[in-house]
Amino acid sequence: MKLPSLQQLYYGFRNVIKRFPLQFIFAVAATICWCYYIHISDYRYHSEPNEKLEGHLIKAIAILNLALTLLLALDLISERNQYLPIKKWMLRVGGILICAILYFSLDPANYSADLYRIFLFAFAFHLLVAFAPFIGHAKMNGFWQFNKALFLRFLTSALYSAVLYAGLAIALVAINGLFNADIRWQTYMTLFAIISAGFNTTFFLAGIPTDYKLLEEDQSYPRGLKIFTQFVLIPLVTIYLAILLIYELKIAVQWQLPKGLVSSLILGYSVFGILSLLLVYPVKETAGNNWIKLFSRFFYVMLIPLVVLLLLAVWKRVGHYGITESRYILTALALWLAGITIYFLFSKKQNIKVIPISLCITSLLATYGPQSAFSVSKFSQLSRLKRIMSSTKKEDIKERPAVIRYLVYTHGLKTLQSFTKKDLSKIEQKIDTSDTYRYSMKEKKVDTALAIFKVRDERKYDEGVNIKLQNDENQVLNVKGYDYLIPINQYPNENLIRLNGADLKIERSNLNVSLSINNQPSLHIDFKALFDQAVKAYQKGELKAIDKKQAYLYPAKLMTVSKNINGYQYTIVLTTLESTYYDDNRDDYFWNETTTYLLIKKL
Known part of the structure; x- marks a missing residue:
């Protein structure tokens, strides 16, 4: 790997500002917000913490990340299709408006549901970057070469950033030890923020390919990538598969429902397997690589019983405790895996763009609307609460406080309005303005709900x-x-x-x-x-x-x-x-x- 010269770094920096001006501004703004958050955290034990300001800073960092990835995808679409500047800026303004709406509508500090939404949007927008320049373009080689370049650039950026941070951090340690400079942890965290959010992002943007026609014609394939896939990823997939098949046999013999841990193993098998197939995709038709086709078919065939096992594991939890955001996402992934398996087993096209596109759509569908993770989860848990509130069974009575706590923490106190005539929106607003501490605000809302419904929290800490x-x-x-x-x-x-x-x-x-x-x-x-x-x-x-x-x-x-x-x-x-x-x-x-x-x- 050839290290870049200072001149190359300068030209790369200049090109980033020229090619991706808004993305660079967002990276700088996120870095400033992060550094300021570190600065005000320094006084947490010296004065009353302003948690609302901290919450706004954290949200700003998250939304700036969303804006950066969304506008990067939109700019790549504009470049590939050679849009006029006015159309390009219209797309940019549209992306900024979407992110502005998200900033003012989301409140992750008070509602866990909004935290899930931010993660889903971030996942969807990162996937959008992967295929955005190739929407409407059928050739697969350019798509693969583009994502290979992004993947290698990401690894290179991470390596350079880690080395740079380690070197500067060691220099600070030396200064602190030799000159008694009293350098505190906030300085190291500020340095980390500048390098990871500022330098790393800018360096990555500088390496995004520009010539899409050249990507289509590029037939190069890193030999190290094939070795890594063949001797690292595929053996890992095989280990996961062996564990899962033995466990599936155990379930069949003992005739018992699967444990929750099996979900993580199946997802791990799926991720490593799909990543392995994507990494060796360009060489699957070359001579001597028939094993790739064999592994591809074997992988998707073995996914069928594992997807069934995954759905059984989810059903076991959902059947007793109802749907939550995490179980919704797990169910959506299981159904997505089932769809991908059917597609690659029976489709002759084998279009690998289907993977990021379908995942991106699935993530976006889970954010808002009646089909979203939050609408379905809220409906499920409200129905469950309605059932157990009218039940006299001991186990149902014990579950009441946990369901109420989940609904208040995730969706807010006003979610329980259908259970009482009291105006919960006013009560929640009063609590929000009466206390500056997020944790105590949430606990007050939970205690208020428990008091209104006359439910005793058995999990409440007994001070004795x-x-x-x-x-x-x-x-x-x-x-x-x-x-x-x-x-x-x-x-x-x-x-x-x-x-x-x-x-x-x-x-x-x-x-x-x-x-x-x-x-x-x-x-x-x-x-x-x-x-x-x-x-x-x-x-x-x-x-x-x-x-x-x-x-x-x-x-x-x-x-x-x-x-x-x-x-x-x-x-x-x-x-x-x-x-x-x-x-x-x-x-x-x-x-x-x-x-x-x-x-x-x-x-």
Whole structure:
């Protein structure tokens, strides 16, 4: 790979500004927004964070990315079809208007649905760039060569950007270490933003092909690409296939529904397989490459049972929990895979442009409209909520808060308007203007919905009741008559002590404290058992309160254990034991703080 000279970089930069002026402006604007976001984040712990401003900056970065890719696709269409400047600018203005509408209509900071929409639009617009110059042009070689050039340019841009960032970051580390410059993490993040959003984007744009006729005539094929496909991608596809076939056999034998993880494996198999076929597409007709045709047919034949398995995995989740955006997308991908499989198995044309075009259309259809992921998901979950709100089954009652939380987080509080006569739009607007923190705003909306529908959130964190037990005879430790006092650390540890010829080992854990003498277990106090016994007394109202801070006197005999061994009396005394009692009886975790001593006296 030949490194570009400074002159080449300069000409490339100048050509980008001339060829893609708006895209360059969007890249610079996104870089500025990102750097400013990093800057205001620096004061998060020094002043009240302005989350609304941060939300606008994040949204601006996302929309600028959409604008860059959409206008890049439109400019490529204009170039290929040699549109007049006025028509070219009309397309550009149309693209800018679309992105402006998206900016003012989307609110990803408050609604998860809009976050999904941004990802879907970004995916669709990136796919649009791949085939935009070849709309209405049937030749496949130019399409493949164009995307090969984009793919290699993307890898080159990523490599150059990574090396540049690493070099400059190491230089900053050196300056910081040698000159005590106090360079903070914000500087490194700003540098990363400038290189990844500014330099990387500009460098990539400079390498986009311009001569489409030359692409049609180009018959070159990188040998390394074939080696990479044949010895890396295809073996990976084979491994995925073997795992999936064995799992499918297991399902058939045990006659059980598939697990959710199988969806990821099938999609991984599909992605690697389709990518492998696309990378070797130009050489499939050349001599000695009959294995490509064989692999192509074998790949799509094996997709048939896997698509069925994928649909079963989705149906298992949808049948019980209804449709959500992620399950909708998974279902759409499964149906798309089924369509692609049928096309490449039975079509004689084998038009590879079908892959990005169909994926792009599928993504756009999922963004807005009655068929979109959000309309279908909202309808499904509202129907589910209506059913479980009228149900008296225990499992349905437990599911109510989760469905309400999903609808509020994803679609907003007003989505639940059909369930109440209260004006939820006004309530939501009031909450939005009363709090600057996004998380607390969302939680207030959820709490409001739960209160309106009189639904108890079983998943709500149980803060519990803090109880502090104090030894009723040793609130202040009485050491009269003892010869030695050894404090026992409240944190888990192990102490080895040699005293008067005896080896003492004190072991402290979260659950207990124990003493071994000459490797023989001698004394033991179980904190968990002691506290559980105290909780029962607390529930019955039998504990004597010391103050209003949940401190209680507890019998000394229950907080003390003593034993005479070889002419010595060993006593472990707890003066305090503090922990938290939970209504849901959590047995998997026991937190405590203790004040514990080992007392020793010679008999």
